[in-house]
Amino acid sequence: MKKRVGLIFGGKSAEHEVSLQSAKNVLEAIDKDKYEVLLIGIDKEGKWHMHDSSHFLLNAEDPKLIALNKTNEGVAFVPGETQNKLVKTDGKSALGELDVIFPILHGTLGEDGSIQGMLRVAEIPFVGSSVLGSAVSMDKDIAKRLLRVAGLKVADSYTFTRATRENISFEDIEKSLGLPLFIKPANQGSSVGVSKVESKEEFNAAVTEAFKYDHKILIEEAIRGREIECSILGNEYPKASIPGEIIAVNDFYSYEAKYIDEHGATLQIPAELNEKQVKEIQDVAIQAFQALNCEGMARVDVFLTEADEIIINEINTIPGFTKISMYPKLWEHSGISYSDLIDQLIQLAIERHERDSALESSFEAE
Structure with missing residues (x-):
């Protein structure tokens, strides 16, 4: 009997489009003789959608234009249920038991322990690290x-939050770490918000860019x-x-x-x-x-x-x-x-x- 795998992808993250590409590849590669795949896409507003494999993506072959094809079939979790832990939001039907969830959600709310915590509460097996490993x-x-x-x-670095931003000094950091520098959000992946800096002008712009994506940033020596x-x-x-x-x-x-x-x-x-x-x-x-x-x-x-x-x-x-x-x-x-x-x-x-x-x-x- 085939195992039922819930593939969760997309997400409210700066890496949303990367996740769509990853989900497409996982779906193509998974052994269809062993697994029945349930596609659950999360749009940029955070809504969950049920998908059919034939048209769950728009512009699927173009990484620059790839997008989630939103549906009218919403999905919700029901923690505490032993069987029907996923239901359609129309309230008329359950999706049945899932053997495992494969979260292919990159970045914020997908890779940081958030989805992992929800799946732990729902007592559904899931691929990848649990809450602690994901978060740290x-x-x-x-x-x-x-x-x-x-x-x-690890590379030498300084960490700043919005509360300590006023303490950032280009001169002090340059003296300590030299140039070039890398400035990055603390909680992002895929090089989102990361800048390489070789001057004071670039430095100030890079700090502003990194703070767009997180409340904490790292200023790091170049290795x-x-x-x-x-x-x-x-x-x-x-x-x-x-x-x-x-x-x-x-x-x-x-x-x-x-x-x-x-x-x-x-x-x-x-x-x-x-x-x-x-x-x-x-x-x-x-x-x-x-x-x-x-x-x-x-x-x-x-x-x-x-x-x-x-x-x-x-x-x-x-x-x-x-x-x-x-x-x-x-x-x-x-x-x-x-x-x-x-x-x-x-x-x-x-x-x-x-x-x-x-x-x-x-x-x-x-």
Whole structure:
């Protein structure tokens, strides 16, 4: 009997369009003989829609114009129900039991623990990290603090909030971190709101840009090194893919290069590394995954300096699944096809749910 998989995508996020591309690819790759897929799209206003696979996207082949095809079939969760946890908002029908949810929601409200918390309350198995791993990995400031405690290297940076914005001094930061600098929102992915800065004029504009997307920003030193990425798969015993290298055409690996312009960067898989470097990068990636309490999947991005230092850039708990995304490509080159990867992720979700369900939820004093 086929398992029913709810694929949730879109979302009220600056990475909405990336999510649509990822969902399209996951739907195309999933084994239809093993899984029945229920498509649930979330529009930019936050409304949930039921979709038919034949027309759930508009301009599906154009990353610049891709959009969610809104429907009149709304969807709502009913926490506490044992069977019909998803219902149509017309109140006339339930969607039946789901075996697992595959959230392919990038960025805010999808990758930060929000949807994960709701699914935990609803007691539905879901792919990827749970609440804690998702939340701390999404927040670059908190992630850096935890990685440092774990003995892993990260770029030097300063963190500012709207309340401390008046304390930002270009001169002081330049003296401490040098130029160029990177300024980024603390809670965004896909290089949204990220700027490379080489002057005071660029600095002020970049601070304003970053604060458009979050209430907290990071001002970070530029690391001179190769950009290496490694995919992680697993729960308690994660494994690492072969590393790949991003060779950006422009100054850095921007949103456009990741998801729109197929020629915006070269993806070199496998990266040209010796055995020692491969092993060290894989070990660091797994350590970072575990330090941030990640589960299921993540893509760990690092810099490899000329001195062979491995400096962690960030950890993505819902990495891109588009046709030019590194996460599935690295696993393909490591011997796991796109379809098998989806299958393994679903199995990991179910295994974790069974493990969590075995915990006691009540206490009786003797």
